[in-house]
Amino acid sequence: MELKIGGVSVGELAEKFGTPIFVYDEKQITKNIDDLKKSITYPKFKIKYACKANTNLAVLKLVKEAGLGIDAVSTGEVFLAQKAGFKNEDILFTGDNSTEEEFQYCKDNQIALNIGSLFQLELFGKKYPGSVVMIRLNPDVGAGHHDHCITGGPESKFGIYIHKADEAKKIASQYNLKIKGIHSHIGSGILDPEVFMEAMNIILDEAKFFENLDVIDIGGGLGVPYHEGQKPLDLKLLGDKITKRMEEFNRSYGKEVTLYMEPGRYIVANAGYLLAQVVNKKSTPLYHFVGVNSGFNHLIRPMAYGSHHRIVNGSKIDSDVWEEVMVAGNLCESGDVFTKIDEKNAPYKIQNPEYGDILVIKEAGAYGFSMSSNYNSRLRPAEVMACEGKASLIRKAETFEDLLRGQII
Numbered sequence: 001m002e003l004k005i006g007g008v009s010v011g012e013l014a015e016k017f018g019t020p021i022f023v024y025d026e027k028q029i030t031k032n033i034d035d036l037k038k039s040i041t042y043p044k045f046k047i048k049y050a051c052k053a054n055t056n057l058a059v060l061k062l063v064k065e066a067g068l069g070i071d072a073v074s075t076g077e078v079f080l081a082q083k084a085g086f087k088n089e090d091i092l093f094t095g096d097n098s099t100e101e102e103f104q105y106c107k108d109n110q111i112a113l114n115i116g117s118l119f120q121l122e123l124f125g126k127k128y129p130g131s132v133v134m135i136r137l138n139p140d141v142g143a144g145h146h147d148h149c150i151t152g153g154p155e156s157k158f159g160i161y162i163h164k165a166d167e168a169k170k171i172a173s174q175y176n177l178k179i180k181g182i183h184s185h186i187g188s189g190i191l192d193p194e195v196f197m198e199a200m201n202i203i204l205d206e207a208k209f210f211e212n213l214d215v216i217d218i219g220g221g222l223g224v225p226y227h228e229g230q231k232p233l234d235l236k237l238l239g240d241k242i243t244k245r246m247e248e249f250n251r252s253y254g255k256e257v258t259l260y261m262e263p264g265r266y267i268v269a270n271a272g273y274l275l276a277q278v279v280n281k282k283s284t285p286l287y288h289f290v291g292v293n294s295g296f297n298h299l300i301r302p303m304a305y306g307s308h309h310r311i312v313n314g315s316k317i318d319s320d321v322w323e324e325v326m327v328a329g330n331l332c333e334s335g336d337v338f339t340k341i342d343e344k345n346a347p348y349k350i351q352n353p354e355y356g357d358i359l360v361i362k363e364a365g366a367y368g369f370s371m372s373s374n375y376n377s378r379l380r381p382a383e384v385m386a387c388e389g390k391a392s393l394i395r396k397a398e399t400f401e402d403l404l405r406g407q408i409i
């Protein structure tokens, strides 16, 4: 029996679009958004999808239809959000080490800016006195599934350190900037509500010293399970805690402020699958290797963070023959191995992988294609959206011509 994604079997997907491909289950994306909306009942709540997770226009359009805004970390992302039809007023730019050109792009397009350094706040203030801005604070705590994904605390490059929040106020008054919002994002892949609440409490304790805020932005970072049996984030519990804390804040602040949240991974991770075909098998004294026609240039998370991704043989999910194998990619790098446990290479049990079978790497919808590259001059794969038994191409696979783009011939 074959695995189906959005009601379409992997065999059909591979035959129609070739492999490797990313396939997204449309219904799962809308369900994730609905779950978020239902769990956080705070009335003035806005979700700004952190589109760094996945910027395919079809995904962005789905997110837009669901009524969400966008958190963009580059002007390229702002541009894509605009192309997907988002109104400028629904886009927030949370750049890091931004250039004057990026500030200018946002000003020209009336995109709200979130500034994360005193130096940059001053640069911005000098150039655009009297503007409205948000500031990103580093709450002195951080969390995440890997060191590279922790964006708070003393080791992090992000945000204005909370102890320096007063200096931000001084710069704002010097250049007549109106700070309308306080933001923080402490990291990615968080599964414990208490971790969010710790950062949120710190931010709100500081926010009360800022006058006339309209927005509190608690960032993204909501984790999803990647391991079999891993406990999911209790969204309802988190939502209740957030709502209660915001209500307390509003009472003492004397105003009902809007709450932003910027989930990326939560919206798309478990809706995406990377399909790769078995092209080789070999053994060493230690491992049985299964070679596939994809690599970390398509899904870098195992290589970059040691991330675990479940892998199944989509061509025979009901087989009761299991083999312990390492799934290796086709790049000229020994780190090009998809099978990781606790950040180390380790074999997975997969149903009888044979030449031509389609292995399905799960939870690949976030930070998959958006982190892909042409390393080894290999081509990026196609992306496909599947829904109720129908699959549509939403990005063509690259061709050799794409490798020449921009080169002076």
Ligand SMILES: Cc1ncc(COP(=O)(O)O)c(C=O)c1O
Pocket (backbone or CB within 6 Å): 050, 052, 053, 071, 073, 094, 151, 185, 187, 188, 189, 219, 220, 221, 222, 262, 263, 264, 265, 266, 366
């Ligand atoms: C500023 C900001 N907001 C939101 C996110 C989204 O994080 P996640 O995909 O873990 O929800 C990120 C990701 O690092 C981020 O840098």
